[in-house]
Amino acid sequence: MDHATLAALRDRHPAWRLLASPHAPLVASFLHRVFVAPNVRVMSEADLAEALEDELYSLREQLGTEAYPKAAREYLNDWAAPDKGWLRKFYKPGTDEAQFDLTPATEKAIAWLVSLTERPFVGTESRLLTLFALLEQISAGTEADPSKRVADLRAKRDALDAEIARVLAGDVPLLDDTAVKDRFLQFQQLARELLADFREVEHNFRQLDRKVREKIALWEGAKGALLDEIMGERDAIGDSDQGRSFRAFWDFLMSSRRQEELSERLDQVLQLPAVAALNPEPRTRRVHHDWLEAGEHTQRTVAMLSQQLRRFLDDRAFLENRRILDLLRSIETQALALRDTAPVGTVMHIDAMGADIELPLERPLFTPSLKPRLADLAVLAGDDDVDTARLFDQIVVDKARLRATVQAALRHRPQVTLRELVEAEPLRQGLAELVAYLELAHATDGSETANGWRVVVDDSHPETIRWQSTDAAGHAVMRAARLPRVIFTR
Template identity: 25%
Template sequence: MSNTRAEAAYRRSVAAFRNPMLDLLHGRYAPFVVAALSVVFTPDRPTVAVSDAHAEIGETIDQLRAAGYDDDERRLPSGTAREICRHWVKVGWLVPQIEDDVEVYRLSAQAVGALEVAGRAGGGRTRVTKSRVRTLLESVDRLSLDADDNPEVRLAKLRKERDDLDAEIARLEGGGPVEPADEEQLLEEAENILHLARELPADFSRVAESIKAMQRDVVTDLRQDIRPTGEVLREYLQRGQHVMQATPEGRAFAGALRLIGEPEHIDQLSNQLAALMAKPFARLLDDEQRADLRAISRRVELGVEEVLAAQRRASHVITAQVRTHDPIRDRQVDDLLRDVMAGLQTWMQTSRPGDRIDPLRSFPVADVGHLRQSLSDIRPPGAPDPLRDGEDDDVDFLDADERSWGGPHYVELEKYVATLGDDFDLASAFEGGSREVRRPVDLLGLLEIAHRNGMTEGDDVSIVEALRPDGTSRRFAFGAVTARTTKEHPHD
């Protein structure tokens, strides 16, 4: 059986009412939700600390109940402000996040849209004005020009625009009067600007949320990815660096950012709005309209900051996740969470309302025997065994070959130095020694003895050849040294 147009329209309507925005407006407590959110969140206050939001919403409920707005026809939600805010987070009207180590709430794009719809519905009639029609026609004309790939048609339109501008310039240069618009027309222009500006907060929020949704998708895909780590790193790091181009909303915002992203553009917009507020027609605007008109530049600035902050946060999260990506650990965490959910489902089948589970307040301690209780004392628990006398028969000495690779033979070197007279040249003494005291380490020992007894360094360079125990040789060069045979004592 084919679907009728009525059935298709009804299904689209049912799907639309599942949107959090329409759910907010259609809910039982919609008037209170709109009022509370509009009081707490303003264009100059897009985020509110969680504790402050709970306090302000609780105060709002108390004031409305005290004023009698809790009868059968105008119900207020029950529960504490904390419970109400948690419900709003659950249904997608509030978004919790961390800013400067403080947990805050901000309105979701759906909540911003719902407040805008409620504001327009309660703000008076919607008029088909000349300004709004002209905006539509200009937008269609611009779209037609951009979409037309015929160079002749494009040139004709551009020439007509140039001719019209030249004619207006010539008229003014010729002393022609400037025809001012009447105040009613200027008022229509201002209302059209306000109508367009009211859409901006929801648009900015949708861009930020699309970036966050992309961030969650990337992290989820990364945790479930079984491809080689190098391939994962290249793909996701690139997506993290170019996150603004990863969603349709982000690409559209990137194009708009070229028009409004520069500080001088925001300053120019602020100056233009301030100048408009000084014009005579501005007195026709009511207080709310004047406040909204003045707040346009601030709304644009805060919206740009919100999107760029979401971009930086997404890039940081994706990059950090990639750098710490461990498929084995992530799989273990996923398995543990699934076990916990399975256990909870099993328990729910046999539990009754009011049943409690004692939480695991600490992990079991492994029995590893006795460990040192203090790490500040670096001394060993007991004194080492005393060294045995070298004269004992049970002392095992190294053999001659192992001893030959040891340190300097100080005893032999001292005896050899004592035969060299009062003064001697260290290089000549080393060359004249026996093979047992001509190892490289013995040269160092001889230098040490010379330094201890007293020595003089000359400007010449001495070169000696040392003999290793395996028969190989090595040459060393050093400053000439003249040493004493015995240690020099100071005079009394």
């Protein structure tokens, strides 16, 4: 809190600039009514400009036509300018309409202005009890001696047993109206501060995203090192004190049992006469739902920043690949230009030739070659009667016919298995024709052919394919082959 720091804050901090602005009553009252009071996180430019036009019309009726001469959209753009920084103007992906949200500095200034109003009741007991409870939790949570922790837990158990005995005996102590008001006002203040904290957490994530983008734009090293550093910073903010606290709060609030308990306790407390006399804000009854909405908005913002970062990295990879292609194209162009006109003089220098040293132990040992030994035997003619006609009895499978069979089946249905093809068009040449089908499937497995169909092989579902054939004696027999399911698809 020295003079130089305060002077810098007065010139640069948006909250101080808002408090020093001549339009501070308009800005603070309007933004509090539109964003803070109803817990609105984002509002479109058209809706916000319409609400501001109504506000300006009402003020001009009271203060004169020259009070606020500019249009609503001009005021909004002025408040979102870098020299003000009271609103954040941005565009959602896929839309061309501007969106507005409060900045954390503006919410801090509005909260400070709210604290300036005169409070009808200032409670101190509840805050003192909260401080003692926090110190007790810190002390108990950091005690490493098991004997001391057990003694502390036993003392609490004895105090609870004594209180249970008093209640059973008819001594039921109740809070008076002053104590109830004190604790309820403390609850309202902490609930409002918690809602304001969400914007600051979201702002911190956006600041991290901006730093990462700047680092990507100026990075000159390897992409792997860049990704390691980026992921390290992402993990750092998630593992920081703020990140762990927000994650614990979110896990606690996402419990359905905790939500039901909060709803029941709020309904019970708001029905008390002492609390009703304070005229609490209507949104107090659903403050835990406001926490959920604000937390979900923060989570969606983090997810959106991650998607934008991924697209940013993909664009950078595309630009690097394009630069490589441009370099290759320029080399090809220069090579074609030099093809007809050979350069004169020294084109390039090549290093002097070096001696290849080969150590004796690196050489393989001599291996003598094998010389075949031919036996001087006379070739005798055999007496067996061999049917040489079988040498010329070759089977030729017409693959064009098989390909036409597949295409004809796929005209009437999106996919067909090999077993269904064989059942519809029986095999004419037995196993040789089945092997030809498998050869077609192997040649187009996973890729589209010129005929416009693909083949998928499912190893997890084997099929049995049967066809009729003849044995050596010429009798009809049924043969079967078990193989993975082969599916032809369009």
